[in-house]
Amino acid sequence: MIVHDAVAYAHSLGFDPAGDLADAAVHLGAAPGDRTAIGFGKDGKPFDISGPYDDPRKVVQTLERTRGKGNYHYIAHL
Numbered sequence: 539m540i541v542h543d544a545v546a547y548a549h550s551l552g553f554d555p556a557g558d559l560a561d562a563a564v565h566l567g568a569a570p571g572d573r574t575a576i577g578f579g580k581d582g583k584p585f586d587i588s589g590p591y592d593d594p595r596k597v598v599q600t601l602e603r604t605r606g607k608g609n610y611h612y613i614a615h616l
Contacts (some may be wrong), residue, residue, distance in 0.1 A: 540576060541566055547578045552604040585611040 545555050579585045584605060588594050594614045601610040 544578065550604075551584050552600040556567065559586055580611050583610050587613045588615040 545559065548555065584601060586597055586601065588597060592615065594612075598612060599613065
């Protein structure tokens with residue numbers, strides 16, 4: 539359930555899941571109709587910690603497009 543909810547949350551922010559999610563999805567089962575009580579983000583805003591394969595500029599551009607400037611938390615991997 540949490541994986542399906544995380545994917546839905548990321549999608550609402552303008553991010554698509556990794557291409558190999560479909561391979562793993564067969565082990566997750568169908569997405570339940572009810573949502574989990576687990577919240578995502580920090581202090582009511584999206585929170586991203588960039589990884590070594592992320593494009594920080596693209597992530598920030600996406601967050602600014604979908605949430606607006608300053609309406610997210612972000613830590614860049616250097």
